[in-house]
Amino acid sequence: MADKRRFDLFADFLVERFNAPRVFDVAGGQGKLNEALTKRGRAVTTFDLRHKHLPVTYAQRIFTLEEPCEAELVVGMHPDGATRIIIQYAAAHRLPFAVVPCCSDNGMPYNPWMRHLAELARESGFTTVEEVKLTMDGRARVIVGEHGPAAS
Template sequence: MADKRRFDLFAQFLVERFAASRVFDIAGGQGRLNQALSQRGCTVTTFDLRHKRLPVRYAERLFTLDEPCECDLLVGMHPDGATRVIIEYAAKHRLPFAVVPCCSDNGMPYNPWRRHLAELARGLGFPLVEEHVLPMEGRATVVLGAFSGSAREPGAGAQ
């Protein structure tokens, strides 16, 4: 069973770690991460195909590399098959990203999938690629990538 605190825990981590105000939440389901980030002062657009969702800013479509760049940060909480496109879009626009992967889009087991995502980010030019474990049950490891100045040092907190 999924940890019900996951959206709040991820949102708090994102706000503390990144100096971002406009966020794209990719494959965001009902928009619970959007809601948690919005409550913390971010302007968030969730991309997903769900018809049933929370009353949040929502783009009812798949997210592609051709999407206009109107954000400071890309995120995904268990974004399934959209995980790679988050990293590729972030690299294309030199934006930071943070994903909590769950399953791969190619059947790869979880730990090799996380390592693959980190290597993908490095290969696309991210100078900073790290992992952070959220204090929750289930798939809780954040893979993040950033360019100079787009992420705060760990433990620096929000300013």
């Protein structure tokens, strides 16, 4: 059973870790992470295909690499098949990302999937790739990717 505190715990982590006033929440379901981040002063757009969702800023479509960049951070809480696109989009726009994967989109077991995502982030140019564990039950491992200072 999923931890009911997961959205608040992840939102707290994101607010403490990143100075990012605008956030893209990819494959955000009903928008519960959006709601939690909005309460913490962030402007969030959730991308998902759900028709029924909370009254939050919501883009009812699939998130793609072509999405105009109007955020300083890209996140996903158990984003299923959108996990890889979060990393790729963040890399393309030199944004940090934080994602809490729950399962792979290709049947890969969880631990190899986590290693694969970390390697994808490194190969995509992130200078810092780390794993953080949220204090919650269930899939609680966060993969974080950040870029160092731009070369001058």
